[in-house]
Amino acid sequence: MSDVTATYLVPSGGDLHKKAENIALGLTVGSWTNLPTLEKQQLHKHKGVVVDVQDDGQNGILTVRYPSANFSHDIPAILTTVFGKLSLDGTIKLIDLSFSEDVARQFPGPSFGIEGIRELIGVYDRPLVMSIFKGMIGKGLDEFEQQLYAQACGGVDLVKDDEILFDNPLTPFEERVKRGKRILDQVEQETGKRVLYAVNLSGRTYELREKARQAKQLGASALLLNVFAYGLDVLQALAEDPDIQLPIMAHPAVSGALTASDQYGISNKVLLGTLLRAAGADLVLFPSPYGNVALKKNETIAIASALTESTVYRPSFPVPSAGIHPGLVPQLVEDFGKDAVINAGGGVHGHPHGAAAGATAFRQAIDAVLTNSQLTDAAYKKTELAAALEQWGGKG
Amino acid sequence: MSDVTATYLVPSGGDLHKKAENIALGLTVGSWTNLPTLEKQQLHKHKGVVVDVQDDGQNGILTVRYPSANFSHDIPAILTTVFGKLSLDGTIKLIDLSFSEDVARQFPGPSFGIEGIRELIGVYDRPLVMSIFKGMIGKGLDEFEQQLYAQACGGVDLVKDDEILFDNPLTPFEERVKRGKRILDQVEQETGKRVLYAVNLSGRTYELREKARQAKQLGASALLLNVFAYGLDVLQALAEDPDIQLPIMAHPAVSGALTASDQYGISNKVLLGTLLRAAGADLVLFPSPYGNVALKKNETIAIASALTESTVYRPSFPVPSAGIHPGLVPQLVEDFGKDAVINAGGGVHGHPHGAAAGATAFRQAIDAVLTNSQLTDAAYKKTELAAALEQWGGKG
């Protein structure tokens, strides 16, 4: 069968079988029971099918299969089919989505993924470390260069723009790309370490592709995209473009408007996991379960699983973000394993000895965890880690 | 001041002034209090400003102004600024959004709007009537032509594709446009009445513009767009394109994932009203307050007001949809006035004498309301209306 299967969370009670049947018909052939036999034969391959109905007394869970004959194989058509009108129809949340293999293969998945990004930077055996520019709004290119240099020298693997830094006269996109490349080339010469910089690709939708191609030409090493301010299909187009071919980092900005309610919208697993991976995100940021801006741990694990489980696509890097400091590294590795990116803003820049030391402290914490040392033991010989633990605490 | 002002609904209690200040700083310059004077001077024009904080004991309402120096003047940048990270930050809903006039003028608004669409069809003095194809999935072009002809002959002003009908081998986009034009030209010759057909513009984002330009060339009269499956900026690009210039009808598919919760996401007024109008939707569909798939009446009125109130843009047509039958026309006119589109699917096709009679019954109901007649009185001389009232009821 060629189809897309969607699972919905609805309130318990009532005739859920009928509700599921109404969904399966209403979003496909419209009606069924009273159709003439000939029309039933004609429409059979277009009819939605109820796969499963559960009611545990608290929640109902409905699973419906939509034949792929009904929609073009693009994310807008699939979203409109499985959660278009239905998103407006009372209390209902889309909590799972899966494609039959032929449909899945219509989508690119990540061009690089975990393995490809590891190859770009030559790091294979540990979680990566990423840091974020701090307070760049209103600042100029000198500040940009200084911050990038400090973070990269400290030992991070990736640096990203803040998602609220757009193209602007003080730090224009093109200049960030060019100077970013120069600084990172210099760091590589000085330290032997290759670092990627994800520049925020922003502006009008129909300019993004050309802008990304130019960025590639100018030596960009990665792209940041506020995908939910655009559309998943835009991410896919960027990922598929043979003239771009840069790692794409998907930022979760605006996604909370779709995912935050328990009763409505789309689950984090589907939106940040299943769909971002299919559309081609190489790295996916999401709120870690540890900070102020936090997701429930089971939701973060579900995202990470959807990004890395065995499918037709390369795995994408999970990037649990927000509230991350070196003392959390043991917990991060326990929760997300080695194939994750440890992403910190304040946890790098807020280090008492500066951003370079902040980055170094993360690397020291990772080394400790991977050699089964306690952070506090490792900190005896590592001043940056010691200062970080004093600043933010941390056991393990 | 050049800025965007956003209003948020949050839970009552706690230090809401501090919360608002954290938003205003966190989404702009990052920090403030401890900055050196020189840096404060440099950053002053970038700093977010708390405009208002209310707490009525049930809800907190925070209003924050974001200087437009911080973002490029496109909807993705504005959405990411005002509700990017913030959408992920606990219980919070974006309930209002306004642009200073210079920012507002960066957006096109509708190319046609209410007046332009009235001119296209030569109808100035009454609500318009729209109907929807019924159950076209799995059906061919003959069925398409028959349905279009019946609906148009009955007296509707617009006919739209169902939003779940995508480009497909049985009724390809291009054929729907060409045959749609032929049928509507024929109806105009036969009846003197011009009818618009909104074809569902679907497929990959980066193909939409060219596809819409071709549709225009082939004689399309209007476009339907599942804008929330793409992105608001895509709608804007289509509205601005000088080679398209067709009325664009925005469908609310998927929008419920953003709007349905009382505590999270974005209000219907902002998403379906303010933003769709700024981006250039000429007609905006939303669930009426009367049917099964319904919005609260105050939400539908808020959408309609945002679409029609005096701004720098042309007004867009509100299109309350779902659950509409001729008996509801008095209520619709009372709630939405003359400048609205009365949109019916089942209320046209389910008429006991067929779709043409169903369309006619709507026109008869409108005539009655506009001449201050009771529907039941008018129905004495109008058999189509009489049959509709018998089928679905209706007072007034």
Ligand SMILES: [Mg+2]
């Ligand atoms: Mg950020």
Ligand SMILES: [Mg+2]
């Ligand atoms: Mg529909």
